[in-house]
Amino acid sequence: MSRYNFRETEPKWQKRWDDAQCFEVSEDTDQPKYYVLEMFPYPSGRIHMGHVRNYTMGDVVARYKMARGFNVLHPMGWDAFGLPAENAAMERKIHPAEWTYDNIANMRDQLRMLGLSIDWSRELATCHPGYYEHQQRLFLDLYERDLAYRRESWVNWDPADNTVLANEQVIDGKGWRSGAPVEKRLLSQWFFKITEYAEDLLQALEGLDRWPDRVRLMQQNWIGRSEGAFISFDLDGRDDRLEVYTTRPDTIFGMSFCALSPNHPLATELAEDNSDLAAFIDDCNRMGTSEEAIEKAEKKGVDTGIRVRHPFEDRTVPLYVANFVLMEYGTGAIFGCPSGDQRDLDFAHKYGLDVITVVRPASADDSFQVTDECYATDGVLMNSEFLNGLDVDTAKSQVIERFEAAETGRGTVQYRLRDWGISRQRYWGCPIPVIHCSACGVSPVPAADLPVLLPDDVEFDAPGNPLDVHPTWSQVACPKCGADARRDTDTMDTFVDSSWYFARFCSPRSDVALDRDAVDYWLPVDQYIGGIEHAILHLLYSRFFTRAIRGAGHLDVDEPFAGLFTQGMVCHETYKDDAGKWLYPEEVKADGDAMIHVETGQPIKVGRSESMSKSKRNVVDPEAIIESYGADTARLFMLSDSPPERDLEWTDSGVEGAWRYINRVYRMLEIDGLTLPSANTPAPGQFSDSALDLRRQVHKAIQGVSDDIERFRFNRAVARVRELTNAMAEFAEGGDFSSGGDWAYREAIEAVARLLSPMTPHLSEELWARLGHNMLLADSAWPEWDEALIVEDAVTIAVQVNGKLRGTVDLARGIAQEEAESAALALDAVARAIEGKDIRKVIVVPNRIINVVV
């Protein structure tokens, strides 16, 4: 019995595809285009199972679309800038560039082993000057159009390492590396004006109908549009005014206090000669920013002693500094209406403030009173003078009119979305191409002087940004006055790199950032595939960046990604020994029902299946799997066990099942004493019943698998092919290869090879060749199905009595209702069930079901 030799077969076909340049494409207006893209990887050094799943799915779509006659662009590149390279430089004394390019070479080899249909001639790495040069030009385009600007902004500063930390690098208020307490520092930083597009980014979500609803909703919440009003209040005994933001200006008559954020400038000012207040503000700032701390924090405040004038009534309310008011949202100050907001109500109860009910449910009358629970929904205004009797929406617009007339407030739309800070005080990123001159201020680096290259000779042992401490790199003449000036030593956030790579793939070697003919042909990406973890930032930034560079004429699409699919994670059981130490899967083995340690024999605790991660050691190395089972097995398993959007549980037995199946398919060619008709033999005129039956299953499978792949139901597609091969095995068992049987069997094997080709391309190509084809399967068209063959003459119809199944009848398709009815009533089981009862009605759904109602 022969065994499929993947070690020989897989590299053989990979080389053939390469030699024939099967996957290299160019713009061809005679063919419909299709752009498939998977989120490009960070070159960590080794691929993981998540990559295998991601790229396998993309490959299925790419190979399928190619076979359906599309000109398919399917590129690959490297998200190659970022912090890990600098950490490696510090820890292992290896230059970030060397580390990165070594990792890329390694991962490219691993990806190639998977047999992906990638146009490698378009490969790019964001750390390559040929890429980041253009990014610098795009930055300057944004700068010219006021979409890039500089302002001061707070950062997490690690005083030991002299470096800025990202939020996730701050652990319990301390730097993740140094352990030093993190300080807040005000630094001048570059921002992209994403807020300029807030409304457009929100509105356009509606048109992204091939995106998951979940992702659209997450982006919608992130943008966080709210309609409200700015209101400014007089302060007793002070000349300045207090400006607040509210979404409920209609509840102004329920106001019983105002509150400032602890970081509000007025709070800071007042704290100078109020030690209680200063202590409270310190307290608030010291309170952890962890979710838990915030959630558990009680609503607290300190009365400033200042009184705020009500705009319409002759009364004043106290002004507090309160821990639940955020400086970053609105104006950093609020007015409190305890009856309309639960936080305000809790606060009022704590400090004995009035609770004036100003909105009642439409069904209640004016005796309605808020006590322990606020009333924040729609209703009718009360206790509110000129607003009494109005509904909430009308009251809002009328009160805003009053404020606007009095010039004490105005209606406004606010967004939670904030501008995108892109400055990073690091070495391994795209240098920001501007020059600072003490006389002339900020100037862009002149186009002729681009790119601003990263220096190679950098020190990683000294604290701080290597570009900043480099002895000469930042020294440059001011392009305006020629005096000694200084380069910006910040580099860009790596999210900038990934905000346009999909467009660069259209013309990766062009000497302009984007070749208009190429991007006009290929964009948008028809199918983008990646993890849900990028649902907000990467996807939103890319949508913004597309709009921003469209304004500069670099491309002309509204949205970068027409279709988006978010795949589930790859999970594995977790193992711990008695000491609580995590163990790798290869360190444990089954012993009866229990698990034990391979070496020590100690019992092992099996934990729940979780997303594969190095820290929990529940990882399986793709390369090891490919070495022992081949790429096709890994690919097939990835696709067959779970729906692609759901998490996949990696199991050894599942992989072995996939491996068994691949061998089974491979052996289907070998039937004792049978020589199949040669390739392209015309169909015989007559088929036996069993041969016709097999052909029907073949064509049903072609139809079903095509539909499944279009709809991302890869697991169902695999199941369908397995059903077909089961039918073939049964047919071969019967041995009826006469009367067209041999031809039908050959047709079936060809169908299996072609239907599996997007999933197991090497196996399919091998079968295809062994079937006597000279043309590569990778260059061949997808099979057509014959509707006429699929329709069965006879159908099995279920017969129910009062909705309960009593039997089935085999009838001719499209038989008259009366005939179907009498056939159903003739069944013994039906007769028994209706014995002694009256038939009230018989429902006949043609070709499907008959229900007798008694």
Next chain:
RNA sequence: GCGGGCGUGGCGAAAUCGGUAUACGCAGCGGACUUAAAAUCCGUUCUCUUUGGAGUUGGGGGUUCGAGUCCCCCCGCCCGCACCA
């Protein structure tokens, strides 16, 4: 707290429009081949049962001739966001 999703055999999962629930696989059990094992192949597996059937898609109710699928209530799990005024 708000928003979203999910719940089907021992396990991963199918079930297109409301029309034969459990396809396909994993694991198990029995068998064939073998000196033996591996590999492979065949059979079998929702539960109860008086062998007539009866029950079963987290639980309860409803709509319908008919509900895994639609509606209401409840339970459980997962994900996202969050003092957003």
